[in-house]
Amino acid sequence: ATLIGALREEAWSRGRLCSRVRAGKAEPGAKFADYFEFSEPLAKLPSHRILALFRGEKEEVLTLELVSDRAAPDRGEPSAFERQIANRFKIADRGRPGDRWLIDTVRLAWRTRILVHIESDLRLRLWQAAEDVAVQVFAGNLRDLLLASPAGARPTMGLDPGYRTGVKVAVITGTGQVATTTTIYPHEPQRRWDESIAQLARLAREHRVELIAIGNGTASRETDRLGAELIRLHPELGLTKVVVSEAGASVYSASAFASQELPGLDVSLRGAVSIARRLQDPLAELVKIDPQSIGVGQYQHDLGEHKLSRALDAVVEDCVNAVGVDVNTASTPLLSRVSGIGEGLARCIVSYREAHGPFGTRAVLKKVPRLGPKAFELSAGFLRIRNGDDPVDASGVHPEAYPVVRRILAATKSQLERLIGDTSVLRQLEPEAFTDAVFGIPTVTDILRELEKPGRDPRPAFKTANFREGV
Structure with missing residues (x-):
């Protein structure tokens, strides 16, 4: 040997x-x-x-x-x-x-x-x-x-480019709801260019659209030129166009979840909705698609499927947990990627939310069927409740660490609403003063940092670049 x-x-x-x-x-x-x-x-x-x-x-x-x-x-x-x-x-x-x-x-x-x-x-x-x-x-x-920059809750128009079958158009509200859909034919063979621009301008004006998301597939370059012409002819609309990856959009369009989420919408138009939502929040939209269908590498289909799938699933879960999930608006696929919550439990959370309304506090999550103490322990720190009854529920502080927050409040003689975001006070505190047998200096340091910017998003700020046309 x-x-x-x-x-x-x-x-x-x-x-x-x-x-x-x-x-x-x-x-x-x-x-x-x-x-x-x-x-x-x-x-x-x-x-x-x-x-x-x-x-x-x-x-x-x-x-x-x-x-x-x-x-x-x-x-x-x-x-x-x-x-x-x-x-x-x-x-x-x-x-x-x-x-x-x-x-x-x-x-x-x-x-x-x-x-x-x-x-x-x-x-x-x-x-x-x-x-x-x-x-x-x-x-x-x-x-x-x-972890691409999210554009946020801004009315967006999604364009799924195409030649013969036309460009599919979907306008969504700031919350991602579908406002309207249509199909335009600016390219070969119909070449209804001016009519298409007029139609897009009318939709943008009616729905106060701020962003145009253009898929990067077939006819993307020509459709991008259409968007540039729309912006040039109608500067009063204040539109900004962004080309986004449409990888996996067709997979989503034909999926069972898309049929459940957009039941009255034609399959061919669902791709435009997905493209628009990807600009608003790439993470929330892409988790609806099998990671291997997103197209992450040239030779991905040559690799061992199980090994690649396990690695990509771990990345999705890490990203979802790093950003956090608003439990009152998250979809079932997004919730299912949170640590400690699988697909079945995610469906239970959504069903409870639909039956009883938005969650007021994290503690209410314990009433969800099948969500036991262990699942709550694993997931609670990643589930956010924005504008709820307890401001700390909107942060990444785990409920188990709330006693530390109370000790910080007692030491600063401050109200929670005033303390959150007050950098001048929080940065003067020594983490050693709030440690105990359970929570050491690293954990307390993280809690103080989270109170400075509760629910902070690790993703970069959304920015767009204006390229010179014709180059």
Whole structure:
């Protein structure tokens, strides 16, 4: 085992992965042209290149081969690996009758057994290394999408671009409710450009639209130009256009949840609603879609589905918990991503909310069927109640830590409503003064920071850039 391990590491450090195009595959496999004559050390191959090479082999465009600079220049000569094996067992040609047979046995063992096994191990090692890095990259891409700046509660017009089938239009209110929908045909073949601009201007004026969200799919560039023309001709509307990713919008449109959420709306128009809502709050909208359908990487479908799914699900949960969830407005998919709350319990919370009205305090959550003490303990710190009976319920302070808040109030001789957000007072307090057997300095420090900015959003502030048209 020690010898095999040494041979394997030597093959890894001195080996190269070479690829060449298969006969007759140059034209159909043109997307792999960079790898038609390719060679790079195994230890230096980046993950995206490994994935591309293996995909080319899988599609029968490339032939891959592991090559070592320690291989024998002539097949009749022993390689450095064979000499290493022979030295390990003190095999050498000393003129004895059996020496030649032992040397041939080493050669046969290396070339027909050991080399095949080591090459298989190295290919697996390459794949696992590439997969691990790719999963991290894809998880990072998803995190960036989920934690993108929310535009907030502003009336928004969503445009789902298209040519022949037209541009689907959805206007939503500041709370995400659908105000109206329609379809316009500014592009080929109808080319009703002026009529489309007039229609959009009328909708924007009627519903006091502030933002235009344009999907980045087919006909996006032309639709973006339509939005620019609308803004130029009607500056009095004060519109701002933003191009947003529409990845997964079609998956959402055809989903069971979309049918439940938008029952009276045609499937083709649901995508425009999703695009508009993504601008208002990317996190709240994207959690309705399977993370793998959002399109987070070029080679995501080459990776192990379970491994990628588990990593992406963890990212979604982390992002939802980091931002927090307004329990009185959150959808079932959003609530289901909160720590300690699954899909079934999320449905129970929404059903209770619909039957009894908004939650006044976090304590009322304990009345929700199936929401036991453990689930409350895990989830309460991530569930926010804005404009409720207790201002601390709108913060990230867990109910278990409310006694610490009361001690802070007693020490400052202040009312809670006045203390929250009063940075000048809170920053003068020493965390050590409020610790106990349960809550140490790090926890108290976090509580003080949360009281400075209750319910603070870790996502960046929403900003837009105006690009020069025609460039």
